[in-house]
Amino acid sequence: MSEYEASGGAGTPAYGTPSPAGGTTASPEPAPEPGAPTAGAGTAPVTAAPVLLSVAGLRKHFPVTRGAFLKQTIGTVKAVDGLDFRVHRGETLGLVGESGCGKTTTGRLLTRLLEPTEGTIEFDGHDITHLSTGDMRPLRRDIQMIFQDPYSSLNPRHTVGAIVGAPFLLHRTVPKDKVKPAVQELLRLVGLNPEHYNRYPHEFSGGQRQRIGIARALALRPKLIVADEPVSALDVSIQAQVVNLLDDLQTEFDLTFVFIAHDLSVVRHISDRVAVMYLGKIVEIADRDSLYANPRHPYTVALMSAVPVPDPARRDKAQRERVLLTGDVPSPINPPSGCRFRTRCWKAQDICATQEPPLVQRLDDPATHATACHFPIEEGETVAGRRPKNAPAPA
Amino acid sequence: MSTGENLDWQGGTSPAAEGELRPRRVSSAFLEVRDLRIHFPTDDGLVKAVDGLSFSLERGKTLGIVGESGSGKSVTSLGIMGLHRGPANVSGEVWLDGEELIGSPKDHVRRLRGQKMSMIFQDPLSSMHPQYKIGAQIVEAYRIHNDVSKAVAHRRAIELLDRVGIPEPASRVNDYPHQFSGGMRQRAMIAMALCCDPQLLIADEPTTALDVTVQAQILDLIRDLQKEFGSAVIVITHDLGVVAELADDILVMYAGRAVEHAPSEVIFRAPEHPYTWGLLSSVPRMDRERQERLVPITGSPPSLISVPSGCAFHPRCPYCDLTGGKSLTEVPELRPTSTGHEVACHLTQERRRQIWTAEVSPRL
Numbered sequence: 048m049s050e051y052e053a054s055g056g057a058g059t060p061a062y063g064t065p066s067p068a069g070g071t072t073a074s075p076e077p078a079p080e081p082g083a084p085t086a087g088a089g090t091a092p093v094t095a096a097p098v099l100l101s102v103a104g105l106r107k108h109f110p111v112t113r114g115a116f117l118k119q120t121i122g123t124v125k126a127v128d129g130l131d132f133r134v135h136r137g138e139t140l141g142l143v144g145e146s147g148c149g150k151t152t153t154g155r156l157l158t159r160l161l162e163p164t165e166g167t168i169e170f171d172g173h174d175i176t177h178l179s180t181g182d183m184r185p186l187r188r189d190i191q192m193i194f195q196d197p198y199s200s201l202n203p204r205h206t207v208g209a210i211v212g213a214p215f216l217l218h219r220t221v222p223k224d225k226v227k228p229a230v231q232e233l234l235r236l237v238g239l240n241p242e243h244y245n246r247y248p249h250e251f252s253g254g255q256r257q258r259i260g261i262a263r264a265l266a267l268r269p270k271l272i273v274a275d276e277p278v279s280a281l282d283v284s285i286q287a288q289v290v291n292l293l294d295d296l297q298t299e300f301d302l303t304f305v306f307i308a309h310d311l312s313v314v315r316h317i318s319d320r321v322a323v324m325y326l327g328k329i330v331e332i333a334d335r336d337s338l339y340a341n342p343r344h345p346y347t348v349a350l351m352s353a354v355p356v357p358d359p360a361r362r363d364k365a366q367r368e369r370v371l372l373t374g375d376v377p378s379p380i381n382p383p384s385g386c387r388f389r390t391r392c393w394k395a396q397d398i399c400a401t402q403e404p405p406l407v408q409r410l411d412d413p414a415t416h417a418t419a420c421h422f423p424i425e426e427g428e429t430v431a432g433r434r435p436k437n438a439p440a441p442a
Numbered sequence: 443m444s445t446g447e448n449l450d451w452q453g454g455t456s457p458a459a460e461g462e463l464r465p466r467r468v469s470s471a472f473l474e475v476r477d478l479r480i481h482f483p484t485d486d487g488l489v490k491a492v493d494g495l496s497f498s499l500e501r502g503k504t505l506g507i508v509g510e511s512g513s514g515k516s517v518t519s520l521g522i523m524g525l526h527r528g529p530a531n532v533s534g535e536v537w538l539d540g541e542e543l544i545g546s547p548k549d550h551v552r553r554l555r556g557q558k559m560s561m562i563f564q565d566p567l568s569s570m571h572p573q574y575k576i577g578a579q580i581v582e583a584y585r586i587h588n589d590v591s592k593a594v595a596h597r598r599a600i601e602l603l604d605r606v607g608i609p610e611p612a613s614r615v616n617d618y619p620h621q622f623s624g625g626m627r628q629r630a631m632i633a634m635a636l637c638c639d640p641q642l643l644i645a646d647e648p649t650t651a652l653d654v655t656v657q658a659q660i661l662d663l664i665r666d667l668q669k670e671f672g673s674a675v676i677v678i679t680h681d682l683g684v685v686a687e688l689a690d691d692i693l694v695m696y697a698g699r700a701v702e703h704a705p706s707e708v709i710f711r712a713p714e715h716p717y718t719w720g721l722l723s724s725v726p727r728m729d730r731e732r733q734e735r736l737v738p739i740t741g742s743p744p745s746l747i748s749v750p751s752g753c754a755f756h757p758r759c760p761y762c763d764l765t766g767g768k769s770l771t772e773v774p775e776l777r778p779t780s781t782g783h784e785v786a787c788h789l790t791q792e793r794r795r796q797i798w799t800a801e802v803s804p805r806l
Contacts, residue, residue, distance in 0.1 A: 145653035146624075252742045253511075282510040283680060287724035287738030294735070309653065316726035316736065339728070353658035355683030356729050357722070359706040362687060371662065372655045374609075375623045 099303050100134040100271060105166035107152050111380060122380045126152040128327035139304040141318030143311055147376050149327040150307045154273045157305060158192045159183055188218055191264040195276035197256030201248040207259055208244040214266040233262040237292060254285035273305045290317060311354050315339055323347045326379055326387040329406055333416035343409055343423035346388045348430055370430055394422045469537035471498035472674055473642055478534035480521045487747040491517040493698035504675040506689030510743050514698035515678045519644045523561055524551040557587040560635040564647035566627035570619040576630050577615035584637045602633035606663060625656035644676045649684060661687050682725060686710060694718050697744050697754035700776050704783035714785045714794045716759045719802040737805060761797060765789055
């Protein structure tokens with residue numbers, strides 16, 4: 048990728064010496080919190096804001112059972128397997144990865160729609176990991192979710208007024224006779240006609256339905272919104288409208304977003320920091336610009352180079368430089384030992400199979416850029432056309 | 443199939459009919475679609491899914507059809523294949539290798555389908571039969587068109603699975619669709635489409651359901667196969683990146699009509715239709731500087747039952763006022779421009795170029 052040459056390390060203070068093994072810390076100490084404001088590190092202003100959400104060692108394992116009568120557990124799907132990250136107030140953290148990497152499960156754990164198997168989730172200073180439904184209720188005001196599919200996330204038998212007004216009635220933040228004007232205000236805010244209060248979801252287009260979902264999420268003036276693929280189901284022209292709307296709302300209400308998506312270009316557009324997930328783990332987390340200019344993890348590099356470039360003039364170049372991964376993501380029931388990406392990685396060596404690489408700062412990256420790889424991509428390294436060693440050569 | 447042919451010719455002259463020899467001129471192109479119209483009568487009114495579409499395609503070339511949902515791109519491909527459902531009014535001509543398909547008997551089109559032309563669908567899970575083995579489904583398709591024994595067809599199936607990159611094809615041929623991952627199912631689907639060496643391959647959103655890394659593999663495969671077989675390919679997608687990767691020519695559709703048709707470098711370097719500009723500015727791009735704000739197209743795509751008068755894009759077009767009201771009343775024809783590029787817009791070419799260089803291009 049040409050970005051490597053373009054963004055040299057000039058002017059960047061050296062944080063540790065790049066070793067052949069790539070890691071700056073080989074000690075078994077807990078990995079420094081990625082994205083945490085570190086003294087002396089040139090952190091972006093956003094990351095200096097107080098921490099709103101803090102996740103440590105988060106795991107979610109789903110049992111795999113066999114037999115209808117005498118249920119036996121024959122394994123576990125390690126959907127999320129040890130996540131550590133923080134989200135600062137007012138910032139947008141993007142979670143990217145392919146299907147099956149655990150990003151949706153992560154979103155559901157953060158909103159406590161799923162019970163974590165292990166680890167802690169701290170929100171605004173409170174440990175919410177194992178709060179009961181009742182104890183969680185007041186916090187639901189602060190944590191809301193926007194869903195992917197605007198067709199199945201709205202009750203078709205309820206009017207828009209009932210859908211968007213439900214949070215007010217449940218939390219009694221607004222007196223009953225004020226609910227209607229409050230809902231209409233919300234509709235106006237998300238760009239819908241307030242007169243459509245009595246309409247049903249089927250009367251709206253996909254983009255408008257997503258706006259209804261956003262209005263519902265905003266009703267209680269939450270602090271954190273977990274948006275799970277909010278624009279994936281929309282047409283391109285509508286996608287841009289919704290992305291801009293989320294942008295405006297964030298500024299207006301000082302919202303913090305966890306933005307889950309598989310589309311790397313949308314994530315780059317909307318996020319301040321980005322975490323790349325693979326098989327239930329974060330493989331790389333960094334400030335947006337740092338990640339997109341200097342991706343360190345081979346998986347991040349492969350993912351980025353796979354995005355088709357809308358420019359036929361650069362088509363041949365893009366194809367030559369593409370890192371083609373073979374095969375599919377391995378099963379999360381029985382993930383590869385050591386580094387989980389090693390089965391598809393062209394840089395994999397023996398150590399990758401035995402030792403799991405910690406998520407730490409690598410090479411001369413800023414302290415906010417952490418990578419879980421024994422052999423991170425160095426600047427200027429040629430990665431074009433790389434395939435795993437045992438993979439068949441292209442025809 | 444061609445019931446109601448006369449009904450659809452109301453309003454406006456057909457560019458194909460005018461000044462040309464009737465009866466129909468035999469097309470010299472490999473695939474030529476002339477003034478194709480596919481209308482579906484419904485309780486709410488007539489849905490004009492495709493409304494006067496013409497294009498042609500040669501062997502070894504790829505045409506990309508781009509548009510949002512409801513622009514008629516999928517119905518176009520189904521119409522060419524003769525697969526559209528329900529009581530549809532179809533008119534116009536589809537010429538495939540010197541044969542007209544719309545007026546042909548159904549049996550004849552069925553014989554061509556799978557053999558001369560075949561299709562890859564978006565969702566391989568719902569377009570494969572869950573209760574039959576992958577191999578059996580390929581064998582069935584192969585044996586319909588070729589008089590061979592089951593054993594021969596089975597060997598052909600293994601060979602095809604191998605060609606599309608399925609590991610251990612000899613054993614995987616006996617798997618059921620659910621045992622394959624999404625990417626492998628799409629490969630198997632491509633193998634099935636290729637079993638009779640079709641000369642026309644239509645891929646309807648072939649990678650939309652797939653992850654980017656798998657998408658890159660599948661696009662690679664389609665490209666390689668085309669080189670190998672020299673077939674004509676139509677790729678239908680909403681993703682500008684995918685067409686830029688595959689297509690030689692691009693046709694942009696809006697509300698059942700073509701609004702712009704040009705070689706793909708031209709579409710991306712100097713597009714002339716305001717809708718194409720809108721599409722290009724709505725997508726964030728990885729290969730450019732990050733912009734603070736995207737520029738979306740306002741409003742939403744029209745209903746195909748009541749398409750706006752004049753230019754169907756006019757309610758969403760920021761430059762509609764510059765045509766002196768012509769956009770509101772007159773449907774723009776797809777006309778060739780001096781750059782060898784076809785555009786359906788009432789703005790003068792000079793004006794369009796000026797807007798592109800001064801306003802649209804800088805913000806991309």
